[in-house]
Amino acid sequence: MRPEENCLQRKIGAFVRLSEPERLFLDKLQTSRLRVERGQEIVHEGQAGQVAYILQAGWACSFKLLPDGGRQIIAFPVPGDLIGLRSILLRTSDHSFSALTDVIVTRIEAAELRKMFAEFPYLGTAILWLTSRDEAMLVEHLVSIGRRSALARTAHFLLELYDRLRLVGLTKGNEYECPLNQYQIGDTLGLSTIHVNRMLRQLRTRKLATFRNRQVVLHDIDALQALASYTIVDGEPLLPEIERSQATLAGG
Amino acid sequence: MRPEENCLQRKIGAFVRLSEPERLFLDKLQTSRLRVERGQEIVHEGQAGQVAYILQAGWACSFKLLPDGGRQIIAFPVPGDLIGLRSILLRTSDHSFSALTDVIVTRIEAAELRKMFAEFPYLGTAILWLTSRDEAMLVEHLVSIGRRSALARTAHFLLELYDRLRLVGLTKGNEYECPLNQYQIGDTLGLSTIHVNRMLRQLRTRKLATFRNRQVVLHDIDALQALASYTIVDGEPLLPEIERSQATLAGG
DNA sequence: CGGGAGCTTGATGGACCTCAATCCCTGTGG
DNA sequence: CCACAGGGATTGAGGTCCATCAAGCTCCCG
Numbered sequence: 281m282r283p284e285e286n287c288l289q290r291k292i293g294a295f296v297r298l299s300e301p302e303r304l305f306l307d308k309l310q311t312s313r314l315r316v317e318r319g320q321e322i323v324h325e326g327q328a329g330q331v332a333y334i335l336q337a338g339w340a341c342s343f344k345l346l347p348d349g350g351r352q353i354i355a356f357p358v359p360g361d362l363i364g365l366r367s368i369l370l371r372t373s374d375h376s377f378s379a380l381t382d383v384i385v386t387r388i389e390a391a392e393l394r395k396m397f398a399e400f401p402y403l404g405t406a407i408l409w410l411t412s413r414d415e416a417m418l419v420e421h422l423v424s425i426g427r428r429s430a431l432a433r434t435a436h437f438l439l440e441l442y443d444r445l446r447l448v449g450l451t452k453g454n455e456y457e458c459p460l461n462q463y464q465i466g467d468t469l470g471l472s473t474i475h476v477n478r479m480l481r482q483l484r485t486r487k488l489a490t491f492r493n494r495q496v497v498l499h500d501i502d503a504l505q506a507l508a509s510y511t512i513v514d515g516e517p518l519l520p521e522i523e524r525s526q527a528t529l530a531g532g
Numbered sequence: 533m534r535p536e537e538n539c540l541q542r543k544i545g546a547f548v549r550l551s552e553p554e555r556l557f558l559d560k561l562q563t564s565r566l567r568v569e570r571g572q573e574i575v576h577e578g579q580a581g582q583v584a585y586i587l588q589a590g591w592a593c594s595f596k597l598l599p600d601g602g603r604q605i606i607a608f609p610v611p612g613d614l615i616g617l618r619s620i621l622l623r624t625s626d627h628s629f630s631a632l633t634d635v636i637v638t639r640i641e642a643a644e645l646r647k648m649f650a651e652f653p654y655l656g657t658a659i660l661w662l663t664s665r666d667e668a669m670l671v672e673h674l675v676s677i678g679r680r681s682a683l684a685r686t687a688h689f690l691l692e693l694y695d696r697l698r699l700v701g702l703t704k705g706n707e708y709e710c711p712l713n714q715y716q717i718g719d720t721l722g723l724s725t726i727h728v729n730r731m732l733r734q735l736r737t738r739k740l741a742t743f744r745n746r747q748v749v750l751h752d753i754d755a756l757q758a759l760a761s762y763t764i765v766d767g768e769p770l771l772p773e774i775e776r777s778q779a780t781l782a783g784g
Numbered sequence: 785c786g787g788g789a790g791c792t793t794g795a796t797g798g799a800c801c802t803c804a805a806t807c808c809c810t811g812t813g814g
Numbered sequence: 815c816c817a818c819a820g821g822g823a824t825t826g827a828g829g830t831c832c833a834t835c836a837a838g839c840t841c842c843c844g
Binding site: 713714715725726729730732733744 | 821822823824825
């Protein structure tokens with residue numbers, strides 16, 4: 281999957297066969313491309329939400345800040361993912377999004393989204409599927425932080441990233457590029473930077489994985505999976521056989 | 533909201549005005565009432581998913597088990613919540629559901645759900661909203677475990693439960709009934725039972741909250757909120773103004 | 785050459801876990 | 815009525831995991 285071309289359509293296409301009007305609508309939805317520089321916020325927590333985005337290229341993260349200065353990173357969206365959908369659905373965004381590299385997003389106004397739900401309800405169902413997958417990953421993240429040791433957490437994180445990037449063709453053999461620094465990994469895993477460093481070193485000396493110069497190499501995936509009690513988050517096609525009523529197929 | 537009567541309709545009704553056919557469909561969806569005894573599993577992790585449930589009454593929890601015997605509780609559904617939706621959407625369930633008290637559920641076959649998406653796509657959108665709210669709570673849970681101290685976590689948990697139960701009328705003043713034991717709270721917050729006990733004691737001696745005999749009393753909500761850096765998960769009406777095309781209003 | 789961002793390492797302390805009792809309450813059977 | 819068992823709550827002692835503090839290090843860039 282090339283990140284620049286129709287990531288969203290491709291993801292949704294795995295779920296529902298799109299009608300021509302739907303495809304056109306999605307195309308039109310993604311015309312206003314917007315560049316966000318590394319370090320800038322895309323959506324701010326609490327922002328009154330009349331807008332969401334689709335990540336088209338680059339790395340981003342969603343996170344929440346605590347009053348004491350702590351930060352918890354929730355997830356790392358990949359190209360094709362929706363950003364800030366809840367800032368439309370739930371009035372205000374409950375967390376922030378930040379660009380980790382220079383990124384390209386497309387903007388979705390609330391009105392457009394409403395139009396989509398109204399005229400192309402099947403796209404709404406497709407988005408339900410997308411968010412369900414995200415939620416499944418969130419659950420894994422929760423389990424990691426709640427019940428895994430720091431070492432297992434770190435291994436799990438590297439493995440999950442590997443699988444997600446492999447799905448979109450961003451790995452090469454057992455390697456992938458990862459622009460995250462140890463602060464960000466710490467805020468993801470609920471660890472201090474320093475401890476992340478030690479865990480990475482331990483993975484390195486055990487010849488399980490290496491993280492150097494923004495490059496991750498997994499030397500022994502089986503051993504890593506055993507260490508992290510890792511199971512693949514299965515992105516199976518799911519409901520390919522959703523039926524469509526005539527009305528909505530014609531509609532729009 | 534009485535737990536026995538149309539919890540789901542009520543929740544969805546806050547989001548979309550339901551048409552008569554939609555209302556009837558939801559009614560029919562919830563006819564096969566099923567009793568599950570305390571301690572029994574409702575959905576098992578990995579179960580090939582051709583069925584989901586709606587919780588009608590009682591307490592349940594969703595959780596994941598780790599190979600080392602550890603358990604992470606994900607959430608506590610309240611009446612009207614969907615259980616195991618992802619076991620339909622994503623082929624297999626990624627976690628288990630268990631009844632904490634005797635509960636009543638209604639069964640939804642995958643085929644019925646597909647029919648719903650096909651014939652009543654607006655209901656699909658409504659469910660997207662429901663799951664978005666769940667996800668927002670999941671995020672709060674993640675932040676709690678990742679970045680809050682054990683004491684703050686415990687306080688946060690008691691507060692969140694309070695707000696959720698208040699929404700469905702299950703509180704009385706600053707009190708509510710909570711059938712959870714300290715093991716379950718520990719597995720929710722990523723703490724040991726013993727430490728949960730100490731944290732509860734500390735809340736008690738600080739005159740912030742008491743948890744005794746399945747009864748929770750919040751003595752000083754403001755102080756608790758400050759301690760936990762708590763913000764209400766805002767279940768605002770959201771998109772009350774979704775427009776409907778004629779086709780789908782008539783449809784079904 | 786200097787400065788800064790990020791990585792690495794050591795030392796110390798604290799938060800939380802584990803192990804091990806004891807206690808309380810409730811239900812059960814004699 | 816009492817003995818007993820079992821689930822849950824409570825408390826103490828000791829150890830471990832991980833955070834915090836404090837330096838140095840490396841690399842890149844001006």
